[in-house]
Amino acid sequence: MTRPLHRLTGLILGLFLTVTALSGAALAVFPAFEAWTAPALPATAFELVASVTKALPGVQEIAVSASGQVTAYTAEGGVVVDAMTGQALAKVAPQPWLIWLENLHRALFLGDTGRIAVAVLAAAMLGMCVTGALLLARRAGGWRGMLAGQKGAGWGRIHAEVARLAALGLILSSLSGLWMTAATFDLLPAAAGADYPAAVSGRTGAVLPLDFPAKDLRGLTLPGADEPVTLTTVDGEFMIDQGTGAVLTQAAPTWADRITAWAELLHTGRGAALLGVILGLAALTTPFLALSGVLMRGLTRRRSFGPADQAETVILVGSEGGATWGFAETLARTLKGPVHLAALQDFAPEAWPRAQRLLILTATYGDGEAPASAKGFLDRLAKAKPTMPLAVLGFGDRSFPRFCAYAVEVARVARAGGWPELTPLATIDRQSGQDFAHWGSALGAALGQDLSLTHHPDLPATQSLTLTTRRDYGQALQMPAAILRFALPNRSLWARLTGKGGFQPGDLLGVIPQGATLPRFYSLGSGARDGFAEICIRKHEGGLCSGQLHALRPGDQVRAFIRPNPAFHAGRRPLILIGAGTGIGPLAGIIRHARRPVHLFFGMRHRDHDFYHQEDLTEWQAQGRLTGLTLAFSRGDRPHYVQDALRDQAVTLREAMAKGARIMVCGGREMGQGVRAALTEILAPLGLTPDQLAKEGRYAEDIY
Amino acid sequence: MKTLTAILTASTALAAFPAMARDVTLTTTLNAYGGDGAYLAYYVTDASGAYAGSLWMAGGRTKYYRHLSGWSQASGGDTSEVAGITGASVGAGQTLTLTLDLADSLFDAGYVLHVDAAVEHMRDSANEVEVPLTSAGQSVSGGTYIQTLSYGQ
Incomplete structure (x- = not known):
C-alpha cells in the first residue's frame, strides 16, 4: 500500500507541492539577508532603547525582529536603525515582492480557502516523507542500510539519494507550517494581549524594567504621559506605568504560543538564518523529486499478449521498476505457440487449462523481498498442486548483497512443492543481454525449439572512441591482454555543466562490436577528468568483442557508451582494493586519484608477464597515493593466490576495517568467491561479515 | 482602482428606532501603502471621550484585533462588540463604502468617530482618523493607511 500511496500523492499534488516549496525557498532568502545585514545588538534592551531614543528624540515605537533588525518609528514614519x-x-x-511571495506560499492567492489547501499540501508532504522513508528502508534492506548510501542506478537511485538528504528539512518545514496554520485559524490556546490598565500615575521619568538581553526585546511603545508603555518581549506583553516603572498588567505566552514561536523560527528562519537557508535548499529539491519520481514511474507497464485459457506457455513477471517486463515481452514474442503474459500476483493455474509450462521471470526487491507485482505469490505457489514444469529466471545486480534472493526462494518453494524443473534456476546480472541469450538457448533446448533471444534494453546513444595507446602483456603465457586507452570526444559546455557524459573509475564502458547489436561491458580504469577512457582486457578464445578490441591499432575507432555503476565508485573512506588479473583496471583508476590510505592486494600469474600497471603502481607508491601494496603470484617458485596474501595480512586488514575502511573487489568469479571466503574468516573476530559490510556500503564487488 | 462596496444597513449598538435614525454613507479610501489588506475598526466616543459603541470591523480574525489598540482599549477588546458587524479586510488602494443606520442623537452632540488601522508587517496605527459626527457630513484626510474618509446622508 505504501508505494501506490506515495506515487499517487506525488502525481496528483507534485505540481502544487512544487509551487509551495519553491515559493518557500525564495522566502528563505529574506530572513537570511536581514540577519546578514543587521548590525549587532547591544547587550541589554536598556542600552538598545537608550541609544535609539538619544539619536531619534521623537521616537514613538521601537520594534525588534527575531532576526535582530531594529526599526524605530517617529511621526514621520519608520527607519531601520543601528541599535x-x-x-x-x-x-x-x-x-x-515579499508580500506577493507570502500570499502565494501561504494561500496560493486564494485567501482562507487557499490557506486550507496549502495546509493539506503540507500534510501530504509529510505523508510523502514518511511513505518515502519506508520505501527507502525497504529498498536498502533496513534502516541502517538506508543511512549507508543508495545502490543501483538511474532515476530510482537519484530520487532516493536526493530524498534522503532533503527529507528531514521537508518534514520540519511541513510540521511547522501545519502548526502555524493552526495558530492562524485560532485553533490553539493563544494568549490575549495584556489588559489596558484602569489608571496610570500620569507622570513620566521612571526607569523602565529593561534589564534583559536585547535579543529578547520585540517591541516598545513610548506614548504620552497619560498612557502606559507597552513592552513586548519573548516572555509576553507588559503594560508599564511611565511614572513608577511598575508593571500594571501583563499577559504571559501560553505553551502553544511558545511552540508557535519555535515553529515560526524553524519555518521562516527568522532568528536562525542558517537553518532557514538549509530548509530552503531542502525545499528546492521538491521539483526534482517530483520529476525523477515521474520518470521512475514511466517504466511500469503490463501487457497480456494472448488470453490465459488459450495459452500453452504462461510467463509470469515479478518486477519492481519495469525493466523485467521488457525481457518478458521479448521472450513472449520469440516463443512459438500461444503465450499468456501476466504479473506474478496473477498466479492462477486453474485458469490455464491448456498450459504446458510456466516461466517465471522475477526481480528481487531490497533485501530479498518480493517485488511489487509479486505480492502473495509465494504463499499461493506453496499451496498449489504442481501441474506443469516450471523455470525460474532471476534478474538482479550482483553489487547488492543478496543477489536474486527472491528468485532463489521461488525456485526453492517450487522444488519443495514438487513442481518439475524445466530448466535450472538462472540469473541475469544488470540486464545483461548475453545472460538472457544464454538462458534462452538452454530453454530452447528443453523445449525442442530454436530459441534465439535478442533483447535490447534501451541502450544509450553510442559515440566513436579513438584508440590512442595500448600496452600489451602476457604473450609469453599464451594469454594476451592489453591496457587500451581511448581519446574522449569533446564534451559541450552544456554536457560539462550537467555532468552528462561524465564518468568515474568503476563505471562501465559498453562496447558494441562490429556485426553485433548487444554491447559487452568493461570496467573503466579512468574518469572523465583524466581526459581518456581506459580499459584492461584479456583476449578470450573465440571472443568476438575482445578479439576485435585486441586487433585495434592506435587511430582505430570503436562504438561505445558509458553506463554508470555507482555501486563501484570509490566513495570517501580509506580503501582496501583487491584485484586479480585484468580486475586491476578500475582499481588502478581509483588509485590514480586517491588522497587517503589505499592498500592494494593484486594477484597475477607471473611478475614478468601479466603485472599490469607495474610502472604506474611504482610511481603512485612513490607519490604516496598507494600506501600499501601486496602482490601474489600464482606461478613461479612460490605459488600464491590473492586470498593467501589476504590471510598473511590479516592483522593489517582487521586494523584497517576497525578504522572504517571500505573493501572493493574486482576480478573473476572464482577469485571473488575465494576472496569472500577468506575475508569472512579474517573479519570474524571483529564480528563483521562481507554481507553486512555490503549493506553499509563498505564491501563492493565487480565480478565477471 | 477597485471599489469595494459593502452597502448594508448595519444594526449597530448605536442604531435606534427608524423614526429617530438616519442612513449614513461612510466612504473610506486607502492609500497604496504596498502591503496586505488592512484591518479597520470604526468606533464612536462621546463628548467626555468615553466609548459609546462600535460601528464596523473590517477584518475577520479576532487574534489580530489587539493590534487595533485604540478600539481594543476603548471596548476592552470585547469581540461581542463587533459581532454581526464584521467584514473582510480592505486591500491597499481600495475603497470601502458602508451604509449605516445611526441614531439622530449621535449627531451634533460631541460624538467622535475613530478609525484604527493595522496591517501585517507594518506599524499599527491607532486613531488613524478622528472626526466629529455632524449633520452636515465630513470629509477628512487620513494618515498612514487611510487616504480619505467621508460620510454624509
Missing part, C-alpha cells in the same frame, strides 16, 4: 549607535540606516519601505 549600537542609534544611527538611522534606511527608511522602511514596502516590500511588494
Whole structure:
C-alpha cells in the first residue's frame, strides 16, 4: 500500500507541492539577508532603547525582529536603525515582492480557502516523507542500510539519494507550517494581549524594567504621559506605568504560543538564518523529486499478449521498476505457440487449462523481498498442486548483497512443492543481454525449439572512441591482454555543466562490436577528468568483442557508451582494493586519484608477464597515493593466490576495517568467491561479515 | 482602482428606532501603502471621550484585533462588540463604502468617530482618523493607511 500511496500523492499534488516549496525557498532568502545585514545588538534592551531614543528624540515605537533588525518609528514614519549607535540606516519601505511571495506560499492567492489547501499540501508532504522513508528502508534492506548510501542506478537511485538528504528539512518545514496554520485559524490556546490598565500615575521619568538581553526585546511603545508603555518581549506583553516603572498588567505566552514561536523560527528562519537557508535548499529539491519520481514511474507497464485459457506457455513477471517486463515481452514474442503474459500476483493455474509450462521471470526487491507485482505469490505457489514444469529466471545486480534472493526462494518453494524443473534456476546480472541469450538457448533446448533471444534494453546513444595507446602483456603465457586507452570526444559546455557524459573509475564502458547489436561491458580504469577512457582486457578464445578490441591499432575507432555503476565508485573512506588479473583496471583508476590510505592486494600469474600497471603502481607508491601494496603470484617458485596474501595480512586488514575502511573487489568469479571466503574468516573476530559490510556500503564487488 | 462596496444597513449598538435614525454613507479610501489588506475598526466616543459603541470591523480574525489598540482599549477588546458587524479586510488602494443606520442623537452632540488601522508587517496605527459626527457630513484626510474618509446622508 505504501508505494501506490506515495506515487499517487506525488502525481496528483507534485505540481502544487512544487509551487509551495519553491515559493518557500525564495522566502528563505529574506530572513537570511536581514540577519546578514543587521548590525549587532547591544547587550541589554536598556542600552538598545537608550541609544535609539538619544539619536531619534521623537521616537514613538521601537520594534525588534527575531532576526535582530531594529526599526524605530517617529511621526514621520519608520527607519531601520543601528541599535549600537542609534544611527538611522534606511527608511522602511514596502516590500511588494515579499508580500506577493507570502500570499502565494501561504494561500496560493486564494485567501482562507487557499490557506486550507496549502495546509493539506503540507500534510501530504509529510505523508510523502514518511511513505518515502519506508520505501527507502525497504529498498536498502533496513534502516541502517538506508543511512549507508543508495545502490543501483538511474532515476530510482537519484530520487532516493536526493530524498534522503532533503527529507528531514521537508518534514520540519511541513510540521511547522501545519502548526502555524493552526495558530492562524485560532485553533490553539493563544494568549490575549495584556489588559489596558484602569489608571496610570500620569507622570513620566521612571526607569523602565529593561534589564534583559536585547535579543529578547520585540517591541516598545513610548506614548504620552497619560498612557502606559507597552513592552513586548519573548516572555509576553507588559503594560508599564511611565511614572513608577511598575508593571500594571501583563499577559504571559501560553505553551502553544511558545511552540508557535519555535515553529515560526524553524519555518521562516527568522532568528536562525542558517537553518532557514538549509530548509530552503531542502525545499528546492521538491521539483526534482517530483520529476525523477515521474520518470521512475514511466517504466511500469503490463501487457497480456494472448488470453490465459488459450495459452500453452504462461510467463509470469515479478518486477519492481519495469525493466523485467521488457525481457518478458521479448521472450513472449520469440516463443512459438500461444503465450499468456501476466504479473506474478496473477498466479492462477486453474485458469490455464491448456498450459504446458510456466516461466517465471522475477526481480528481487531490497533485501530479498518480493517485488511489487509479486505480492502473495509465494504463499499461493506453496499451496498449489504442481501441474506443469516450471523455470525460474532471476534478474538482479550482483553489487547488492543478496543477489536474486527472491528468485532463489521461488525456485526453492517450487522444488519443495514438487513442481518439475524445466530448466535450472538462472540469473541475469544488470540486464545483461548475453545472460538472457544464454538462458534462452538452454530453454530452447528443453523445449525442442530454436530459441534465439535478442533483447535490447534501451541502450544509450553510442559515440566513436579513438584508440590512442595500448600496452600489451602476457604473450609469453599464451594469454594476451592489453591496457587500451581511448581519446574522449569533446564534451559541450552544456554536457560539462550537467555532468552528462561524465564518468568515474568503476563505471562501465559498453562496447558494441562490429556485426553485433548487444554491447559487452568493461570496467573503466579512468574518469572523465583524466581526459581518456581506459580499459584492461584479456583476449578470450573465440571472443568476438575482445578479439576485435585486441586487433585495434592506435587511430582505430570503436562504438561505445558509458553506463554508470555507482555501486563501484570509490566513495570517501580509506580503501582496501583487491584485484586479480585484468580486475586491476578500475582499481588502478581509483588509485590514480586517491588522497587517503589505499592498500592494494593484486594477484597475477607471473611478475614478468601479466603485472599490469607495474610502472604506474611504482610511481603512485612513490607519490604516496598507494600506501600499501601486496602482490601474489600464482606461478613461479612460490605459488600464491590473492586470498593467501589476504590471510598473511590479516592483522593489517582487521586494523584497517576497525578504522572504517571500505573493501572493493574486482576480478573473476572464482577469485571473488575465494576472496569472500577468506575475508569472512579474517573479519570474524571483529564480528563483521562481507554481507553486512555490503549493506553499509563498505564491501563492493565487480565480478565477471 | 477597485471599489469595494459593502452597502448594508448595519444594526449597530448605536442604531435606534427608524423614526429617530438616519442612513449614513461612510466612504473610506486607502492609500497604496504596498502591503496586505488592512484591518479597520470604526468606533464612536462621546463628548467626555468615553466609548459609546462600535460601528464596523473590517477584518475577520479576532487574534489580530489587539493590534487595533485604540478600539481594543476603548471596548476592552470585547469581540461581542463587533459581532454581526464584521467584514473582510480592505486591500491597499481600495475603497470601502458602508451604509449605516445611526441614531439622530449621535449627531451634533460631541460624538467622535475613530478609525484604527493595522496591517501585517507594518506599524499599527491607532486613531488613524478622528472626526466629529455632524449633520452636515465630513470629509477628512487620513494618515498612514487611510487616504480619505467621508460620510454624509
